[in-house]
Amino acid sequence: xxxxxxxxxxxxxxxxxxxxxxxxxxxxxxxxxxxxxxxxxxxxxxxxxxxxxxxxxxxxxxxxxxxxxxxxxxxxxxxxxxxxxxxxxxxxxxxxxxxxxxxxxxxxxxxxx
Amino acid sequence: xxxxxxxxxxxxxxxxxxxxxxxxxxxxxxxxxxxxxxxxxxxxxxxxxxxxxxxxxxxxxxxxxxxxxxxxxxxxxxxxxxxxxxxxxxxxxxxxxxxxxxxxxxxxxxxxxxxxxxx
Numbered sequence: 001x002x003x004x005x006x007x008x009x010x011x012x013x014x015x016x017x018x019x020x021x022x023x024x025x026x027x028x029x030x031x032x033x034x035x036x037x038x039x040x041x042x043x044x045x046x047x048x049x050x051x052x053x054x055x056x057x058x059x060x061x062x063x064x065x066x067x068x069x070x071x072x073x074x075x076x077x078x079x080x081x082x083x084x085x086x087x088x089x090x091x092x093x094x095x096x097x098x099x100x101x102x103x104x105x106x107x108x109x110x111x112x113x
Numbered sequence: 114x115x116x117x118x119x120x121x122x123x124x125x126x127x128x129x130x131x132x133x134x135x136x137x138x139x140x141x142x143x144x145x146x147x148x149x150x151x152x153x154x155x156x157x158x159x160x161x162x163x164x165x166x167x168x169x170x171x172x173x174x175x176x177x178x179x180x181x182x183x184x185x186x187x188x189x190x191x192x193x194x195x196x197x198x199x200x201x202x203x204x205x206x207x208x209x210x211x212x213x214x215x216x217x218x219x220x221x222x223x224x225x226x227x228x229x230x231x232x
Contacts, residue, residue: 036223041204041226041228042225042226043119043206043223043224043225043226044157044206044223046222046223049220089156089157091157098162099145099147099162099210099221100147100159100162101147101159101208101221102159103149103156103157103158104156105155105156106156108154
């Protein structure tokens with residue numbers, strides 16, 4: 001069964017810290033992996049999309065890496081700010097999935113001022 | 114950028130009534146749209162894949178007669194929750210797969226979600 005797991009479930013850090021969020025997935029035959037941000041009661045904001053042929057993607061203070069062989073991705077947030085507080089979701093599209101995305105359970109991040 | 118809208122953003126209804134939620138791709142065409150449900154502090158669970166001009170494909174455990182999906186055009190899919198019950202209260206989010214250059218081809222774009230509360 002194709003599953004996505006995220007740890008930790010929740011994280012609280014002081015402002016300015018660099019932090020890493022983890023995502024793991026079963027079955028390495030992925031098409032791509034995507035990181036999203038969700039604010040409370042809101043929809044999803046796409047942060048980074050990594051194709052299966054890529055190792056990492058960067059956008060501003062965010063860097064996402066992909067290691068297909070080990071079934072892992074990490075989202076690195078540099079110099080965290082209170083505005084980064086949100087839930088971060090990892091989603092995987094597999095090769096045979098007909099464009100379906102399977103989501104992890106998310107990591108709720110709180111950046112304390 | 115590619116924009117997906119949902120209407121309504123919030124709806125409160127009485128138990129036993131039916132509620133229709135619309136999902137529109139505003140500046141691109143989407144032959145495929147997806148419907149997700151999210152319970153509080155949980156992740157998104159895929160309910161069904163909506164295909165323009167054909168029947169929706171439902172995920173295991175999702176009742177097709179309860180959650181009616183209609184994808185009548187390349188820019189509109191609707192989800193109707195029939196005979197709603199309090200346990201159907203949830204956050205419903207749609208996404209649309211871009212098939213025209215208005216959005217990155219084959220990338221999914223998400224709507225802002227609809228909060229359904231069934232009394």
